[in-house]
Amino acid sequence: MAYIAFRSLDFRYGTHGPFIIRGFELELRRGEFFVLVGPSGCGKTTVLNILAGFEAPSGGEVLVDGESVRGPKRDRIVIFQEPDSLYPWLTALENVEFPLRVLGTGRAERRERAAAALNLVGLHGHEGKHPSQLSGGMKQRVQIARALVLDAPILLMDEPFGAVDAQTRIILQDELAQIAARTQRTILFITHDILEAIFLADRIGVMTAGPEATLKKIVDVELRRPRTRGSPEFGELYEHVHQILSEEVRRTLRREDSLL
């Protein structure tokens, strides 16, 4: 049985708005790294938000381990694109401690586990800094550490490296691939960067252009890990995904043109 299942998922605002998502079907296996790509504005984030429990579906349902999603829960932690989910009044260490504080974990254990999580994302020595004193890439690492500290089985990453500069992004991708391999989480990752998708994913899902967006095709990425971005297989796969995606992007552009 699938670990996470989207069953004929519909979503629209209100009861009369146009459908943003229509009949979205997807099953994720336990421990897999699934990357969702699609034209911008197609509803990728909406799909993630419904799984996170932030938004309620207008039709269909999402199951996690056979249980219908009813709201946010500790087993699914979201890592946002913008670092504004970090608490600026807390230090990096205190931010990572936050989920444990919510749980009621004792101070000493909290400190220790948060420090270990920060260490895992390469932020040893930055524990006492506030988010405002960290670079964009470092803030995203704090977000990742804060998600890892809870041992949540599912990570939902909504373009986490989208606002990070190109060089840092590659380093973060490398680190995330290692962390994912080591910690065996089930990850749903959203991006519009095909290279990023191929580098990280076990499977890539390409979405159709909205409205009434749905899943167009799933591409298996059977490249051996650790992956190298320059290999011929990597390039072939890039062309393949690009082909599928660019049709949808063109549809989006045509639609936007006709609206002008």
Added chain:
Amino acid sequence: MERARVVSERRDRFQGSEVTIVGTISVLAVILLWQAASTIWLPSILFPTPWHTLEAWIAMAREGVLVHHVAVSLGRIVVGFLLGTLVGVPVGLAMGMFRPVRVFLEPYVQFFRFVPPVAWIIPAILWFGIGETSKIFLIFYTTVFFVLLNTLAGVTAVARNQIRSAQCFGASVGQLFLWVSLPATLPYVLTGMRLAMGNSFAAVVGAEFIAAQAGLGFLIVDSGTWMASDRMFAGMLTLGLLGIIADQAFRAAIARWASRYLLVS
């Protein structure tokens, strides 16, 4: 970046000794202008020179009159200000977090914020007499609206992702309130408190003008009645200085205890 945004300590080229020099020149220039105005252009018993004002100020300080009036006015401000904050913050938070509370209270907030404290001076004196209660009520009234409206604006400005993250971690409503909404709103609360403090000075002086036996407002009006314009000016000078000191003290307190809440992510 970093802490530069905390207490507007922007570092630019114009700083340190240059600021001191220009500041001193500025003060001297104004005193000189005042001196010229009060002796050459408008010599009158109703327009005291800086020197006479200073003399009156020193005399009142010696007599202990000044301390007395300052203490009375300040006491009223502190009590009314604290009460107003104590009510304004939770009500503002509740209005921001729970829609029914907001819908219920918003019309009154919107209405009464256009009825300025001075409009309440007479009713306050009629209801509460000329004692402390009427003054404290006015300061309370002034403070409540500034603090409440700023708190409300703060709650609605809390980053959605800060709330959503906490929900992911399983935070209860209480935890969300205490650990996210409240600290995230604090910069707005503090701004509201600073604005309220400034306006509290205006409100207390207004009330003391109309009915009081002590306080800086009383001192100014009483000196005016006796045509003691030097004492009147000394009272006004004290008011301005007191305001600056109060504001600086408040800012220092924020920098000392609350600076982490003014950081941005």
